Structures are given as C-alpha cells and as structure tokens.
Amino acid sequence: MTAAASARQILTRLHEVMASRMHAQGKLDQVVEIIGESLDSEVCSIYLLREGVLELYATRGLNPQAVHVTKLGLGEGLNGIIASNIETLNLAEAKAHPDFLYRPETGEEKFHSFAGVPIVHRERAVGTLCVQHVDPRRYEDVEIEALQTTAMVLSELIANAEMVDEEHALLLGEVDTGPEIIEGLALVKGLGGGQAVFHQPRIQITQVVADDTEAERQRVYRAFDKMRDQIDAMGKEPEFGKGGEHVEVLETYRMFAYDEGWSRRINEAIDSGLTAEAAIERVQQRTRMRMREIDDPLLADRMHDLEDLSNRLLRIVSGQIGTAAGQGLRRDSVLVARNLGPAELLEYDRRRLKGVVLEEGSLTAHMVIVARAMGIPVVGRAKGLLRRISDGDEILVDADNGTVTLRPSPQMREAFDMRFAKTRERQAAYAELRDVEPFTRCGTRITVMMNAGLRDDMSALAMTGADGVGLFRTEFQFLVSSTLPQRDRQTRLYKDVLDAAAGKPVIFRTVDIGGDKAVPYLSSDIAEHDENPALGWRALRLALEREGLMKSQARSLLEAAAGRTLNVMFPMVSEPWEFDTAKLVFDEQLDWLRKQRKPLPEEIRYGAMLEVPALAEVLDELLPRLKFMSIGTNDLTQFLFAADRANPKLAERYDWLSPAILRFLARVVRGTMGHEIDLAVCGEMGGRRLEALALMGIGIRRLSITPASVGPIKELVRKIDLAEITAAMQGWLASPPPDMRAALRHWASEREIDTD
Incomplete structure (x- = not known):
C-alpha cells in the first residue's frame, strides 16, 4: 500500500x-x-x-x-x-x-x-x-x-x-516585559535598532481533511502558478539590473519554485486526503524535521530556501498573501523571523529596515549575501526569540558582537546610542584616511588590501582606499549555483571585478570548494564520506581532479583580463608539483587563446596560498616560481593545532598570538628573504589591530583583510615604529612571556596605541 x-x-x-x-x-x-x-x-x-x-x-x-x-x-x-x-x-x-x-x-x-x-x-x-x-x-x-x-x-x-x-x-511562551539580552551569531556585522516586526503572520489552518481531493489539487496548481509569477517578477526589479551575486541567489531560488519533486510531494499529501493548506504544511513539517538532521550547512540553507517558498505558497493558497513587507514599514524596524529567504528580504523597504534577527540562520545562507549587499546587520541563531518578544517591542541589534537586546531600559538604550555614535565617529575618522597612504612612523609603506568574494564587495575598494584586492574568493559563484557556472558567466564576473578595481591589483584565488563547502553538482564518493572535510578533497585537490572545472575557470580569467595584469593564486598548495600542475592548465589555455588570436593579458603573475604547513618545508623549491604568496591564517591555524575552527569546543583552544603560530610565521618570513616575492597575510588575523601589530613586528608588510578592517589598520600603521615592535617581538619569540597577548597590549598601551 x-x-x-x-x-x-x-x-x-x-x-x-x-x-x-x-x-x-x-x-x-x-x-x-x-x-x-x-x-x-x-x-x-x-x-x-x-x-x-x-x-x-x-x-x-x-x-x-x-x-x-x-x-x-x-x-x-x-x-x-x-x-x-x-x-x-x-x-x-x-x-x-x-x-x-x-x-x-x-x-x-x-x-x-x-x-x-x-x-x-x-x-x-x-x-x-x-x-x-x-x-x-x-x-x-x-x-x-x-x-x-x-x-x-x-x-x-x-x-x-x-x-x-x-x-x-x-513552554515559557509568555513574553517578558522587561529588558532581556539574547546571544546569537553575527551574520552581517553592524548596529541597528527599531521596533520589532514579525515577518510572517501566523496562518491558521481551519480545515485539514479534504472534501474534494481534485478541487484541492487545482487550488495548489493555481497557487504554484501565482508564486512562480511573483518570483519571476522579482528578477525584473531595478536592484537586479545592477548585477551581483544576489541575482544568482534568486536564480537558485527560482529553481526551487519550479522543482517538480516538491510539487509532487504536496500532491501526494493531497492524495492522502488533506486539504491544500494542510498538504503544504505537512510537507513543510517534513522539511523542518529533515533540517534538524542535516549537518551540511549549505544543504541546510537550501532547505531553508524551500521552507521560505512553502510559506509563500501557503499564504497564497489560503488567501493571506501578505507578509509584513506588504503592509509596509512605518518607522525604523527590526525584522524578526524563524528564518528568512533572500527574495523575502528584498521585498522590504531598506530605508526603514535597520536590522534582522533570526532564530535560525547561518553564515552561508543566501539571505546573508543579500543582507550584506543591502547593508543590513543580521544576527542569527537567537534561540527562543519568537516566544520572548512581542510585535512592536523595541529591539537593539549588535551584530558586531552577535547580541540582541529586547525591550532595553533607558540606560541600555543610552549606552547603545553612545556606542552607535562612537562607531559613526570612528567610521568618519577612518573614512578621512581613505586617500592617506599607510606609512609607519619610521617611513615604511605597509600595503593594506581587502578581501572580497562578491561583485558588490568591490564598491568598498574606493570607500576604504584599500591598495587593491589581495584575495578575491571566486568560489561563491559556484556555491550559489545549482549547476556548474557557465564560462561566459564566470568571464563576465571577473571582468566586472577588474573594471571596478579601476587599475588597482586584484588577486583571484581559484575555486576553493569541497570539504565543508559542498556543491551538489560535484558530488563524489570521496567527498560524501569525508570524515575530516577540512583535510579532505577540496580546493586545488578537487580542481586538479575535475580538470574541466579548472580549464573553464582558467579560460574565463584569461579572457576577462585581456589587456590587463592577471594575478592568479592557487589555494591549499601542499607540494610544488601541485602548483606546477595548476599553472600548466593556465599555460595550455593561454596557448589556445594565442592560437585563436584572442586578446591576452599583458602580464600574468602566479602565486600560492600557504595554508598547509608542509609547504613551509619546501619553500626553497617553490619560491623561484612565484611572484607572490599569501599566508592563509584561518586554515593554517587549524592545521597547526589540529583543531577544527568550526568546532565551538575548540574555538578558544588556540590563539593567533600563540608563540607556535608567530614562530612559524616568522620562519616563513625569513625563508622568503632574498626572493623577489610579495608576501602577504590574508585572513581574519591581519584585520585585528593587536594581531596586525605582532605581524608587522615579525616582518609582514602586506595585509589583505575585510573591508571594514582597512580603516582601523591604516590608522594603526601610522602609530607604529617598526624598529621598536620588531625588537620587542624578537625578544618575546626567543623567550615567550606567559601571556603574549597581555605583553603586546601592555607594550602598545605604554605608547598610547589603541589595540581594540
């Protein structure tokens, strides 16, 4: 049966x-x-x-x-x-x-x-x-x-x-009336405040068992047609005409709207005797249960997109079409939801929307990409949020620290306003440094570049005055697509990025997917059973095995950089032969373009990321072949300490200012001396003022960091005498103090250098 x-x-x-x-x-x-x-x-x-x-x-x-x-x-x-x-x-x-x-x-x-x-x-x-x-x-x-x-x-x-x-x-559903602070996960940094607005009004299903199965089926068909029309119409909105990865997010979203498997499951629920509303809710419940069992964050995010569409379909079929977006935001508001889809967020007036707080959500969610492009702070994983707040309550969002304050007291509000004002003042001060070159007190020029991964991120280049893009993560286009991105789409993205850079250098890191950044169209027996994804089939290892992927990206980058300098960096290089094999793919594509009399880049500069500690032992072999090298401190640190940085139990077990890390980095710096190579640190470590101080003390002169960190680091550079910090670091590394972080803070404090 x-x-x-x-x-x-x-x-x-x-x-x-x-x-x-x-x-x-x-x-x-x-x-x-x-x-x-x-x-x-x-x-x-x-x-x-x-x-x-x-x-x-x-x-x-x-x-x-x-x-x-x-x-x-x-x-x-x-x-x-x-x-x-x-x-x-x-x-x-x-x-x-x-x-x-x-x-x-x-x-x-x-x-x-x-x-x-x-x-x-x-x-x-x-x-x-x-x-x-x-x-x-x-x-x-x-x-x-x-x-x-x-x-x-x-x-x-x-x-x-x-x-x-x-x-x-x-279960504790009675909403408190006093102040309360909920801790969550910072998804899009920033500060904001306003009245709480529930994204989705509750839809009551009044009839569960169907009287006429065929009539219910026709209601669902009509609702699907209407929903698909709405999704198609979103792609024609003005903001989508500007391009950007959020366009690709919507394409993936549209794919779900037309998914036959989803509509078939709803039809099967109707066959069992349910009404249209109950059938949609039945399938949605099943989706929620599956989400609780999913460890893969990317797959879980796609399930969230499907739930977002289910909510939309349920509102249409029940005749309760509107969300809070349809009613309009009358004053500064913070959107509250269990989860939120990318298309749902785009329906809101960004002038009134000051923040988003979610009970669920993750850093890789499609909605986060759209929110970042809109400049809206987002805090996720705020457990118990929906039952602890009422519509209209005042809410303060601190997405810098991942906290949400409900119904703040006057003192809390005043402290938040002061911090908000101070943040604005600091941002204004950093903005004034936009056109100021970061020279140390002793006259050494430090190169401060920014990291990017979206077409929309490139606007920060002019706003911050960064020296260029030290790391452009090309994989995001692959992560949000339901199929392997076509070569012309890749070429268009890379060309747009170079155009936006306006002559400043951009270092393109070839695709770093696999492991915990899984994509459904590149499944593999190895990947599916990878017990240690960070150490597994990913990045350059995957790209070299999937030769078509590497060839397509190489051709796209070469064509996009015609008449300009192309900087290409290979991720997760463990041994020199991997670099040589990857470069050979580019050489072959270059020869093909030359034979076709296609325009070529004026210059091609190749580099590698040092993330795998083994590479440090063979630098003498690899360095003569490189023009630049970037130390990826995020992965390097977890490999050195054998500590998964995604595991909350291990997150505090290692410190970037540990003598083990700093000694390793200092040895790499010494190993590059005598070679004409640009050595940079790219990663979160370089964007923190105290850590950046230590890095400059061991000889790092190039940093590639988040756009938000460019201003603070440029301001720090101008207060440093390299001879002083170099001498201090040499002494500490030779004989480490009990607390390296405390020693650095004390040193900086004595010289009135703010390290926060």
Missing part, C-alpha cells in the same frame, strides 16, 4: 470518529485502535502535554491501567525526546536507544520495535503518537509517512477539543 493510500484509509476512519458525538476520551481510544489496525501494529499510544508533562492518554496494546498514570517530562524517555526535539524516531530495538526509559506499569517490556512522531500544533509539540511491535524491526517509510500525516490531523482535532494544555505547550 502506498503512503497516500494508507494515510487516506486512516483519515477516512478518523473523520467518522471525530464527527461522532462521543466524548473526547472515547474518541482517542478509538483513534489508537484505528491506527494500530491500519498499520498492523500491536501497540499504538497517544501522549498529550498536560501541566508541562506528557501524559499517556490512550493506548492499544499497553496496560490500560497505565492511562493517565504514566507521565514523562519533556526530554524524558523516547516520547519525551520526540516532543522536546520535535523529531521522528524509528527504532528496531527501542531499549538500545540511550534515552529509553522503562515504565513497568505499561507492560511494554516484551515490545522491541518503536516508531514515534510528534503531534505539532502552532509549531510546538503538544503530544506524541507512537507504535510498537514485538518483533525487532524498523518501520517502513510508508508507515512513518502515514503516522506523520495522522499526527498532523490529530493536532488540529485535539486542539479543537481543547484536550491539550496550551499554556504549557508554549
């Missing part, structure tokens, strides 16, 4: 029970019988949330005396885990699960297999529905599908019968 047929059979019988005049307990007693019989399961039980605990409300197969006696706290036992995490469990052997809890009054000791799903109402678990069997086996997908669909119908029927404890279902 198919999932749709199985669920439809159950729904038909449930509908008859719920339409009867029987009391609520009697209905639930019949419900567990119906589900147990339909799934041929010896046990079927319903637990409901009452007074903050899950109470066994009805059962088929367990001891009837346990009804209203057996109770589980949220997170206690298998049912408690299901309700707490809003997840599905499917276990061949329930006792093997670490959270299994045996309650003797139930008489369940003879049952081995277990499957349970949450009963969700208003995005919160109000109970669980589970089945058990004597034989140890995992339940089939068709059975789990039927359970999940049934649980959705039960949620509405149970809520209408007022059988759940809404107060405890909200």
Whole structure:
C-alpha cells in the first residue's frame, strides 16, 4: 500500500470518529485502535502535554491501567525526546536507544520495535503518537509517512477539543516585559535598532481533511502558478539590473519554485486526503524535521530556501498573501523571523529596515549575501526569540558582537546610542584616511588590501582606499549555483571585478570548494564520506581532479583580463608539483587563446596560498616560481593545532598570538628573504589591530583583510615604529612571556596605541 493510500484509509476512519458525538476520551481510544489496525501494529499510544508533562492518554496494546498514570517530562524517555526535539524516531530495538526509559506499569517490556512522531500544533509539540511491535524491526517509510500525516490531523482535532494544555505547550511562551539580552551569531556585522516586526503572520489552518481531493489539487496548481509569477517578477526589479551575486541567489531560488519533486510531494499529501493548506504544511513539517538532521550547512540553507517558498505558497493558497513587507514599514524596524529567504528580504523597504534577527540562520545562507549587499546587520541563531518578544517591542541589534537586546531600559538604550555614535565617529575618522597612504612612523609603506568574494564587495575598494584586492574568493559563484557556472558567466564576473578595481591589483584565488563547502553538482564518493572535510578533497585537490572545472575557470580569467595584469593564486598548495600542475592548465589555455588570436593579458603573475604547513618545508623549491604568496591564517591555524575552527569546543583552544603560530610565521618570513616575492597575510588575523601589530613586528608588510578592517589598520600603521615592535617581538619569540597577548597590549598601551 502506498503512503497516500494508507494515510487516506486512516483519515477516512478518523473523520467518522471525530464527527461522532462521543466524548473526547472515547474518541482517542478509538483513534489508537484505528491506527494500530491500519498499520498492523500491536501497540499504538497517544501522549498529550498536560501541566508541562506528557501524559499517556490512550493506548492499544499497553496496560490500560497505565492511562493517565504514566507521565514523562519533556526530554524524558523516547516520547519525551520526540516532543522536546520535535523529531521522528524509528527504532528496531527501542531499549538500545540511550534515552529509553522503562515504565513497568505499561507492560511494554516484551515490545522491541518503536516508531514515534510528534503531534505539532502552532509549531510546538503538544503530544506524541507512537507504535510498537514485538518483533525487532524498523518501520517502513510508508508507515512513518502515514503516522506523520495522522499526527498532523490529530493536532488540529485535539486542539479543537481543547484536550491539550496550551499554556504549557508554549513552554515559557509568555513574553517578558522587561529588558532581556539574547546571544546569537553575527551574520552581517553592524548596529541597528527599531521596533520589532514579525515577518510572517501566523496562518491558521481551519480545515485539514479534504472534501474534494481534485478541487484541492487545482487550488495548489493555481497557487504554484501565482508564486512562480511573483518570483519571476522579482528578477525584473531595478536592484537586479545592477548585477551581483544576489541575482544568482534568486536564480537558485527560482529553481526551487519550479522543482517538480516538491510539487509532487504536496500532491501526494493531497492524495492522502488533506486539504491544500494542510498538504503544504505537512510537507513543510517534513522539511523542518529533515533540517534538524542535516549537518551540511549549505544543504541546510537550501532547505531553508524551500521552507521560505512553502510559506509563500501557503499564504497564497489560503488567501493571506501578505507578509509584513506588504503592509509596509512605518518607522525604523527590526525584522524578526524563524528564518528568512533572500527574495523575502528584498521585498522590504531598506530605508526603514535597520536590522534582522533570526532564530535560525547561518553564515552561508543566501539571505546573508543579500543582507550584506543591502547593508543590513543580521544576527542569527537567537534561540527562543519568537516566544520572548512581542510585535512592536523595541529591539537593539549588535551584530558586531552577535547580541540582541529586547525591550532595553533607558540606560541600555543610552549606552547603545553612545556606542552607535562612537562607531559613526570612528567610521568618519577612518573614512578621512581613505586617500592617506599607510606609512609607519619610521617611513615604511605597509600595503593594506581587502578581501572580497562578491561583485558588490568591490564598491568598498574606493570607500576604504584599500591598495587593491589581495584575495578575491571566486568560489561563491559556484556555491550559489545549482549547476556548474557557465564560462561566459564566470568571464563576465571577473571582468566586472577588474573594471571596478579601476587599475588597482586584484588577486583571484581559484575555486576553493569541497570539504565543508559542498556543491551538489560535484558530488563524489570521496567527498560524501569525508570524515575530516577540512583535510579532505577540496580546493586545488578537487580542481586538479575535475580538470574541466579548472580549464573553464582558467579560460574565463584569461579572457576577462585581456589587456590587463592577471594575478592568479592557487589555494591549499601542499607540494610544488601541485602548483606546477595548476599553472600548466593556465599555460595550455593561454596557448589556445594565442592560437585563436584572442586578446591576452599583458602580464600574468602566479602565486600560492600557504595554508598547509608542509609547504613551509619546501619553500626553497617553490619560491623561484612565484611572484607572490599569501599566508592563509584561518586554515593554517587549524592545521597547526589540529583543531577544527568550526568546532565551538575548540574555538578558544588556540590563539593567533600563540608563540607556535608567530614562530612559524616568522620562519616563513625569513625563508622568503632574498626572493623577489610579495608576501602577504590574508585572513581574519591581519584585520585585528593587536594581531596586525605582532605581524608587522615579525616582518609582514602586506595585509589583505575585510573591508571594514582597512580603516582601523591604516590608522594603526601610522602609530607604529617598526624598529621598536620588531625588537620587542624578537625578544618575546626567543623567550615567550606567559601571556603574549597581555605583553603586546601592555607594550602598545605604554605608547598610547589603541589595540581594540
């Protein structure tokens, strides 16, 4: 039997029970019988949330005396885990699960297999529905599908019968009225404040079971057509005419809107007997559950895009089309949402939108790219946000530190305003340094370049006065595309970047994907089972194996740089032969273009990134072949310390000012002496004032940093005497102090150098 047929059979019988005049307990007693019989399961039980605990409300197969006696706290036992995490469990052997809890009054000791799903109402678990069997086996997908669909119908029927404890279902849902600070993750840096505006008004699904399946299907078809028209219309908006990676984000978004698999799943839910609204919500619930199981951030972000579209489709089919964007922002506002899609964000008036706060969200989300282009600060992963704030509450967003202040006190607001004003003053002071060359007090010119990865980032070059782009990450175009970017698209991007640079140097790093930056169209058995992605099949290793990818990018860069200087840098070089092989790809494409009498670059300069420590041991072999080399401190540090920088438990375990790091870097600097090579540090380390001070003390004279750090570093450079800091660093590296960071701060403080 198919999932749709199985669920439809159950729904038909449930509908008859719920339409009867029987009391609520009697209905639930019949419900567990119906589900147990339909799934041929010896046990079927319903637990409901009452007074903050899950109470066994009805059962088929367990001891009837346990009804209203057996109770589980949220997170206690298998049912408690299901309700707490809003997840599905499917276990061949329930006792093997670490959270299994045996309650003797139930008489369940003879049952081995277990499957349970949450009963969700208003995005919160109000109970669980589970089945058990004597034989140890995992339940089939068709059975789990039927359970999940049934649980959705039960949620509405149970809520209408007022059988759940809404107060405890909200779980701390009562919004406080006093000040509160929530910590999150800074996604787009900046400060902003305004009134909280909920992005998405709640849509109540009043009818779950369909009277006419075909009529519901036609409603969904019409809603899909309308949604696709809306998405297509967005691409014609004025801001998209300017180009930029957010255009490619929208193309990926459009791909989901036309995805046949998504519409097929909704149709299957309608086949099971659900209304159009309930079918969309059913598929959306399944998506949310899958997102909780996904470790790959890029895949999770694509699932968020799909949920964003589901919300839009649900509003259309229910006739409640508008979000807060449609009503317009009347005053300075901060948008509050569980998650947000890129197209949704673009609908808001950027003059009034001062910030975005999300319960979820990640640094790689498509929405973050759009927000950065719009200049809107964003804080994500603000846990419990939606239940701790009311529409209209004042909210302060500190996306520099990743914090959100709800309902600030006058003192909090005053402190924030002072900091905001000070930030503006500093930005103004840094802006005045835009055309000032960064010379040290002793007269040495320090090259301060910026990192970029988007076409839109290039506007910061003129705004900051950076000396050029020391690292242009070419991979973003690959990450946001659903297929390998065509060569003409790559060429157009690189040409636009060079045009925007207006003669200043741009160093293009060849594509660095793979590992934790997975793309679906370059799947591999190696990548899919890579236990250590940072150390695995990625960057230059991937590009050399996927020869077509490397050739396409080489041709695009060469054509884009016709008549100009092209700077190409290869990432994650471990040994000289890798550099030679990569350069050979460019040489072959150059020969082909020459034979075709195509315009060529005036000069091609090749470089490598030093991220893998092994490369430092063979620099004497590689340096004669290079024009420049950049030390990528982010990856280098995690490799030196064998500490994954994405692991929060290890994030504080290493320090860029550790003697191990600084001694390694100083040795690299000494190794390049006597070679005509530009040596730079690119990465977050160089953009921090204290770390930049140390780097200049060990001989680094070129930095490539975030655009926001250019002004502060230029200001720092003008206060430094290189002879003094060099002597101090030599002494500290020879005999490290107990706290290198404290020693540097003290040294700078004595000379009135601000290192914050």
